[in-house]
Amino acid sequence: KLNGKHALVTGSTKGIGFAIAERLLREGATVTVNGRSEGSVAEAVEKLRGEVAGADVHGVAADLSAERGALDLAAAAEHVAMVDVLVNNAGAYAPKSFEKITDEDWAGIFDLNVMSGVRMTRALLPRMKHAGWGRVVFISSESGVCTPEEMIHYGVTKSAQLALSRGLAKELGGSGITVNSVLPGPTWTEGVAAFVEQVAAEKGLSVDEMKTRFFEEQRPGSLIARFATPEEVADLVAFAVSPLASATTGATLRCEGGIIDS
Ligand code: NAD
Incomplete structure (x- = not known):
């Protein structure tokens, strides 16, 4: 249970981030959700209030592809309450072959997928350290x-x-703050569903046929041979941030369906 804890989930207006926010609310945490636009944030907050009775949920719009956005989000979240749990989820992907990926593409994706987590963590660590407890x-x-x-x-x-x-x-060893990675494989978010539905329509296949093809042709090694649900990813995050995981740090918690053979 996370009663009395405040969790900030970046990029949580939809997809995996939304499922994480919902799961942490169900665990009793106060949750701050984030997305790029005011409208999508307000909608997510409303939806979460409808789905989780008594949800103490807050929303902050901030674009995390720039330092300003990360600093603003950290300040707004700490204004709600000290952030005990930080989930660096915001991220994007854009298929492109190597030679077409420009310097701008490289910098843009690095800023959002990596630097947003660096900046959020750096901004929120001092208070976690002071409290002697934290989850990243x-x-x-x-x-x-x-x-x-x-x-x-x-x-x-x-x-x-x-x-x-x-x-x-490693750097935070012994501080009471744990840092872990959760590693999803193909996950059935609204965005992935829309993409699969579009490709299926172009090929004249049903969505189920498309899913079967995807796992036969592109993920033959998947041991579950299906997309994970965002809720399954959220379950692993809920474990990682819970008091149950106090000895789990520096770990990579996989929920990729057994694709990685190691
Ligand atoms: P999604 O596109 O469904 O949702 C992304 C979320 O991030 C949204 O809430 C969006 O508002 C937010 N976001 C995007 N750009 C932002 C920005 N500049 N500033 C602030 N917020 C921003 O994505 P998803 O599929 O749920 O993916 C979430 C995370 O999981 C990503 O880091 C992704 O790399 C990872 N992941 C996804 C899959 C998958 O199959 N869906 C698989 C493995 C890993």
């Missing part, structure tokens, strides 16, 4: 271990998150 989680990806083709820049940022998380865990 990075939402990485299977792509951080198995770099994907046609999206190498994304894979590189997801590997960087793993290195960052392990290094931070």
